[in-house]
Amino acid sequence: MTEDVKKLYDERVNRFVTTANLNEPDRVPIVGSSGSGAIHYAGLNFADLLENYELEEKLYMAEAVQQNPYIDAFGGSGINHQMKIATALGSKTFFISPNGINVQHHETSSMKVEEYDEFIADPMKFLADKIAVRKVTGFRDGTDEEVYANLASLFDKAAEIRRGSYANKLIMETLGLPSLTGGAGSGLGGSITHPTDVFFDFIRGFKETMTDMRRRPEMVDAAIAALSPFYERNFPTKYVGPFPWMNDTHHIATFLTGPLFERYYWPFYKKSVEACHNAGIKLISVFEGRWEQHFDLLDELPKGSMIAQLEKFEQVVNFKERYAGQFAIYGGMTGLLRLNTLEDSIDRIKKTLDVAAPGGGYIFSSGGISAPGDGTPERQEAVTIWVYENAKY
């Protein structure tokens, strides 16, 4: 990083840190983003990037260069390379959408109800011997030596991915654009995974998990308790603050009623926020879907420890009313680039800024373009420039 780039980087980081500490910086910080839509608008498809790290880096670097004059951080670069390995070994978990740019996954419920005790006794052995074998034909068919070769190939390629996908690092070093959570290859920041989401996403599946929470709650308690120590290893254990931060995403939380959330979700979540807070960093919590029913519990978290990434304007209003001066807000702009006209998009931004920006604690992002129907690069650029020029303190 050159001296000029480092100066720019420091200014940008300071803008985020000031905001997250619930003070007013010079202007509202802007996170530029580049979802899968960038693949479409570059005339590419997902399969092209899967084969070529350089192409991936070029694509996201071009996006970052274009947005660079107006933004303070860049997010959203990087694709799911894991899919290639899994598919090659006969897994049907991941598939490319008909639009050719998004990757989705089939829900799998690989653990049977009668296997709870075995899972609880040793979750990682169960994952290897049961879940992996059921999902991957390359772990089922052939001799032990052939299966071992498949396994070694899976792990080797996963390591290659970690080495190969460095778009965020490149963007940070050449443009001075930080990634809020460090980014691949930076060795900083990272993410926290909730064990209840793991259980829901990969072990028992949506329907079965929701049923089990009511019919056999003690078994679900025990399963989550058995998984938790492995995911607590992602907690920071020493002081690393104040930047970059960590993030988490929440999958099952939006579907849980208050009592279920308090029982199965809140304890680990609270612990993760406190661990980040004790390490001096913020945790960006991506509150997918409806979270209003859980907002009251956030009173138990340390002031300024968490940044709520929200989806809708109404959530921003609700959250700011409750937690102004307590927690920062990020986003709230889902659907922004899909609105009929640019004026409609700017009106929504104005309304949001009027509510969320006073006193500091608001980070803007247009939400990016995940699919062609989400908006155009022109609209994204126009709203970004508008915020850059107008959202000043």
Add this chain to the structure above:
Amino acid sequence: MRERDIYKLVERYVEEYFPDLEGEARQQRIEALCASFMNV
């Protein structure tokens, strides 16, 4: 469905590729690799 002792193969992989790892570090490496099966 055929049962396989994949866990033992993971242990073998760690022994071959990370021969210097011992004790808790070795165990954590095995468990991290097993956890990665969720993403396949």
